[in-house]
Amino acid sequence: MLHPSENSYHGRTSINREYWHERIRLSNINALDKIEAGKKPALLGFCSDTGVQRNQGRIGAKNGPDAIRQALGPLAYHARFDYIQDFGNCWDYDGNLEEGHDELYGHIHSLLAHNYFPVIFGGGHDLAYPHGKAVMDYCLAKNDKVGIINLDAHLDLRDLANGQRHSGSPFFQLAEAYGKDFHYCCLGMQPASNPKSLLTYAEKINACIVDSSDFQQENWQGIQDQLEHFCADKNKLYLSIDLDGFSSAYAPGVSAPSPLGFSPILAMKIIDWLMASKKMSAMDIVELNPLFDQDNCTAKLAARLVEYTIRKM
Template identity: 35%
Template sequence: MENGLFNLKQMYEKAIPWTGRIDGYSDEYLRWHQDIKTENLEGLTESADFGIIGFACDEGVRRNKGRTGAKMGPELIRKACANFPIIENIQIADYGNIVCDGPNLEEAQENLANAVYKIQSKNIKTIVFGGGHEVMFGHYSGLRKAYPNQKIGILNFDAHFDNRAIDVSVGATSGTGFWQIARQDENYNYLAIGIQKNSNTKVLFQEAESTSTTYILAEDFVPENENKIYQIQQKWMDSIDILYVTVCLDVFAAPFAPGVSATAYNGIMPDYFFKKIFRKAISSEKLKAFDIAELNPDHDIDNRTAKLAASFVYEVVNA
């Protein structure tokens, strides 16, 4: 490996070729798996519009007392994306996985940050497949290294603020990332959509207020409020330079996303209204990074959560 890129060599898995259905080999038949290039981070010579990297980790979920299993998420998302048809001439490269070996969460997040920095330095947008939502802190840290003087905004579709203070006896978790960033970055810009009142304690709402977090409650995320939501979203996006969108799959109602670390019986719907708000963000020229978190294949049903996750990747690539 390249000197200094990873703390532990075994924390990186090289990309392997994608596989899937083949209907033909001329352009009109092609699917993603037939065109995605596999590239290793030590070389990173491949020019691409989007760079995929997996974050095979759920140590943050374990520390946060959630259901483990999200470590297997990246491969399931890849499989769910493999048969997508190629619509536009967009180049995608897969750079393999950052793997969290045992309890080494902080090292894994640092390795992810280094990988994201290296990819972003080539002017390639990053798409990270989690993993627990601890992926967010690593992804953001890499973006901050790549864009040290610009205002990075994080748009988080999530039932939870993930702004819990670190318990020093436990360390960072899947629920502490925004608390960590708020204390490291004076240009802290956070918009949370889908927050559940019954899943966040008073102290988490107080933390959100004290850090000037903009948020939209799940109960307010309804078509009747579309104009207001658009205005909030646009005002926030106008205030930043770089946009990073992260989707924690537990924001969605359990029938649509059963395979997550913490299901939400009253989560939002991944319907036409949601897609309008989502597309408004990902179509922005400011978008540089996107990730999916909390896919837990052990609890998925008919791969519906993996397919939902993959559908967002497809939207981002074809926005």
């Protein structure tokens, strides 16, 4: 575990701390204080390429967390919190993804237990397994029913590869681990990127899927109806945002780019709706690959989505 670095945040200076970099408090995750009155966001990164590499993607996502921080720093600050705590990064220890996941799981579970709202920066989408596991374990112990919402071109319901977890398997692992308690919704799924075997498995576990042809702004009422149906009986929601779900016009710097993805405006409408539900417990944003970014626009998109979510808390 690495402590966060002050070098990750830069921006204009102001008298009244009007920018994000002036509102960041670098914190030690091993010295958590419980917040009694309402949740506060907690930033945490997972620096790993291993899951992406195992899934035959373009490596480089291990640099994603600090690229998001660098894009966050200069943004104007409008959240209601006096400061935002950043707890640094976890690593996968020279390719030992499983060990890295175990550490990440423990830290996220501890954040939840101390009444924080985890905001996890990736890294590959494999981190959704320890993240989702922490949310599930914490919430199920309190008899809460959890809904997992994934904004993504891919279902990420692939089986393990030679017995190893990877960036395409996190929701398969969660489905197999939690059975009837696993409730999953994927928004923006692209049929061309998901073979029939995955769609068959999604049907088997009764997943809610809105494919890319229907995940369009002009179909907002239909999307909202799906969300209302999925979320109606859930007490808690966990949102995972895979940047490769966006059109590569907005997000070229990802592990698996696509020209036919969704728009940032639609994603923000989803965030708005979810935050208004008052059921959101955690989120992550994954697959930023700075090696392939253009003018840092993908990192800036990730930062704007984080800023928007926390502003809506």
